[in-house]
Amino acid sequence: MSLRDRLLEPRGLFRGALFKDMLRTHFDADGLQAGTRVGAFRIVRELGRGGMGVVYLAERADGEFEQNVALKWLQDARLSPESAALFRRERQFLAELSHPNIARLIDGGRTDEGHLWFAMEYIEGLPIDRHAETHRLDERQRVALMLPVLQAVEFAHGRLLIHRDIKPGNVMIDAGGQAKLLDFGIAGLAQESDQATAFTPEYASPEQRALGAVGTASDVWQLGRLLQAVLAAGTAQPPSRDLQAIIDKATADAPAQRYITATALKYDLERYLARRPVQARQGGPLYRWTRLVQRHPIGSLSAALVTLGVVALVGGFLYYAAVERTRLREARDETLAVNRFLNEDLLGAGDPFIGNASDAPVSDILEAGLEKAGKRFPDHPAIAGKIMVAIGHTLNSRGQYASARRAAERATRLLAQADGADASSLGEARLLDAMIDIHSGEPRAAQQRLDALIRDFPFDPDDDAPDVLAWRIRSSLAWNQQLLGRADLCARTYERILRRTRDIPENELGDAYNGLSLCQSQMARFDEAVRSARRSEAYAAKLNGIESGAASLARIRIATALSGLGRHREATTLLHREVVNLHRLLGPDHGTTATYVNLLGSMYLCANDNTAAAAWLAEAVEARRRTIGPDHAWTRGATAQYAVALLRSGRSEEARPYFERMESTRQSVDDVGSQMWIDRALGEWQLRRSNAEEALAHYRSVRETALASSDRFRSNMHAIEAGYGLSLAQSGRTQEALAAYERSIAAIPDASRCSSPLTVDAERDRQRLLAASQSR
Structure with a gap:
């Protein structure tokens, strides 16, 4: 054993972090030289050193594209098993963290000499405190700069990960002003109770300095200390009383006295920015009143006028309350009636001491509730209609589409004739109708209903607090767009509405x-x-x-x-x-279960595990038959996939009846995705039987459909062009086949990485044709 290893072994003389770092620096002072190749990257220069390795600026050197990274290098994995384990651990943590405010992992590995390394996003910018000082940010701007850091820590805590080394040097602000949290080298899992013996003294929580167990409260302490440093950078002005109270609470010595989570700290900073009372101040009425005035300034008018305005408002409210007293009594009576309906008519049906059907299925109880709601509220059609909408949503979620439709239709009639019903209540009933169409595989019918709803409930993309119903209509529209094969429109619609989420x-x-x-x-x-x-x-x-x-x-x-x-x-x-x-939650006969059994079979087919694919797709076909019927387009699409799985498993005779039935019924399928699967299946079937012209007709059809459709089918073009090329080659059209093979290769970057045997056969045939042309 070398001198270094003896000194650094677990019970050795110099087992502490400081001596380890000193010895690393001594024994590995030279590090990597500029130009050294590590994986796909070339070292440019050293950026810094620490207890967990050396960080270099590196550039991609494989010629694929230009990219700079921060490459972290463990100088000697043999230094101690602990160091190597911590290094791998940090790399794994980063691989699991995908957040816009956490520097992302790009690549990693081990060199032939045994050195561990990983490359992460290179942040060209300044530490957060220096950024605040350099750009002369005011107090509120500095607090706003901290919020993304808190969101990043909140995200890590949500994955049970504790950073344990939050400090200005580990929070970089890039050229666009975006905060990035770095260095999870000494991070740990929340469920662990190990002591964190490595830390930065100035930013270590009391429990870290005491070598005690470290939890999320330690990160909260460090966030408070970071906030203090950012506010103090380059200025002698002390923090405002609100912010000092927040810092004091976050950095309390006892973990129980701090903010309970990073989220709670973030919310208090957001309250400060919104000029609302911060919880850390625990201020009285005068403090809360002051914050109210700050949020609603009235120019040169004095606070006394504000007070008078509030008094007038209170007076007006009392008058309004008197006028509304009768209406409130009526509302109370309506509430009592609703409670009786819930307790006696709906929930009571499952009570063996009240009803007669204690073991009745929930769907039966809900259907009976539809009848009773109309009888319970003969003079209040608006209430009955709203109850029916609620019951209809539950029935739809349970896959009881016919019953859900009856609920929607009755609710629409009742709400349309009710004097007290508002437009939104009727809109909810109409939206339920559209959602039933969506869930039961009728996207065209759903689109007609949604188009009408969009006209009646416009959505304002510039409204910070959009109407919830208008928002939900657009969300349903987006889902329906992907069912109609318009994934591009679907994504754009979701992205548009997700920019406006307050009150949703x-x-x-x-x-x-x-x-x-x-x-x-x-x-x-x-x-x-x-x-x-x-x-x-x-x-x-x-x-x-x-x-x-x-x-x-x-x-x-x-x-x-x-x-x-x-x-x-x-x-x-x-x-x-x-x-x-x-299966456990919904049962095998639910439409959602059928959909994802189908997806699982497709996924096994994609992975070229054809035996498993055939088993799951057989179940999917039967589930589709039970839930939406044997002639539905989705059932036929699942059948096409099942037939392909049988064919690729060598069970062509079992597959034959399915292919023959598909040939006679393919023209009647009105769903684009299902139609494409049928043509792909028939193309492969005819190709394997050497019926080149028939195969070519099917592949030409599916190719034209894919090219005319949106981006949804782009990931399939690699396999589609391969089958098309093989059909052309069988037909003796060599040059056209080679062109199709080239297009198949060009589509690889967008491919879904499916292991289709057609792509393997296509590449083999391409090589054969090229060799034949060169030998002439």
Whole structure:
């Protein structure tokens, strides 16, 4: 064992972080020289050194494109197993963190000599305190600069990750003024109780300095200390009383006295910026009154006039209250009637001591509730209509489409004739009708209803607080656009409405990010799709729990995007787990379950696991038959995929009846995606039987459809052109076949990374044709 290793072994003389850093510097002083190649990158110069390695500026050297990175290098992985483990740990943490205010991981690996390294986003800018000083930011601008940092820490904490080294040098502000959190070298997991023996003394929390267990409260302390440093940079002016109170609370010695989360600290800073009372001040009435006046300045009028205005307002309210007393009594009576309906008519139906159907399915109880609502409120059609809309949404979510339709139709009639019904209530009933069309696979009918709703409920993209119903109509429109094969319109619609989210319920936001993720995947924007799906999952987990159906659907979107990135094993494992979860939550005969059983089979087909694909697609076909019928376009699309899985599994005789039936019925399918799958399936079937002209006709049809459609089918062009080329080659049209093969290769960057045997056959045939032409 070398001298260095003896000194640095766990029980060695110099086991502390300071001596480790000194010895690293001594033994590895030279580091990497400019021009040294590490992976795909070339070292430019050293940026800095620390206890977890050396950071270099490096540039991409593989000729693919220009890119600068910050390359972190562990000088000697043999220095100690602890160092190597921490380095790998940091790299894994970064791989799991995708946030606009966290420097992203780009690449990583180990050299032939055993050195560990990873490359991350290079931030060209200044540390946050120097940025504030250099740009002479005022107090409010400095607080605003801190908010993205808090959001980044909040995101990390949401993934149970504690940074443990938040300081100005680890928060860079780039040229665009965007904050980026760096260096997770000593980060830890929230559920761990290990002591953090490495830290920056000036920014270490009391529990870190005491070598105690470190939790999220330690990051809150460091955020408070960072805020203090940013406010003090380049100025002798002390912080305002509000901000000093926030700093004092965040940096309290006892963790229990600090903000309970980084989110709570962020909210108090947002209250400061909005000139609202901050919680840390715990001010009295005069303090709250002062903040009210600051939020609503009245020019040269004195605070006394404001007081008079408030007195007048109170007087007006009392008068209004007197006038409204009768109406409130009526509202109270209506509320009592609604409560009786819920307790006696709806919930009571499942009570064995009240009703006679204690074991009746929920859907039966809800359907019975539709009848009872009309009888319970004969003089209040507006109330009955609203109740029917609520019941209809639940029935639709449970896949009871016919019952949900009856609820929507009755609600629409009642609300249209009710004097007290507002336009929004009627709009909700009409939107329910459109959503039933969407869920039951009738997107064209849904589009007609949505077009009418859009005319009646316009959406203002410049309104910071949009009408919730108008927002929801556009969200439903976006989902329907992807069903109609317009993923580009879908993504644009979601992105437009997600810029205006104030006052929008979080469950609606979660659904919108879920839909956006699907459309991004259909456009081959897979990295963006993963980020959108993770936001959807965060909303769903917060509102309904991590095992809820909404959270499960968000993870399905993640699996879809991972499959598009070529991470098939990871994708199918995740999707398989969520399909089992949907079976548990919804049952096998629910339309949603059928959809994702179908998706799982498609994903196995994409991964070239044809045996598993055939098994799941067989279940999908049967589920589709039960939920939407054997002649529905989606059922036929699933059948086409199942036939392809059988063919690729060597079970061509089993597949034959399906292909023969598809040949006779393909013209009657009105869904673009299903039609394309049928043509692709028939093309491959005829190609394998050497029926070149028939195969060519099908591939020509699917190719024309894909080219005429939106970006949704761009990820399929690699395989479509391959099949088209093989059909041309079988027909003896060599030059056209070679051109199709070249187009197939050109489409690879946008491909969904599916392992189609057609692409393998196409490349083999391309090489054969090229060799034949060169030998002439």
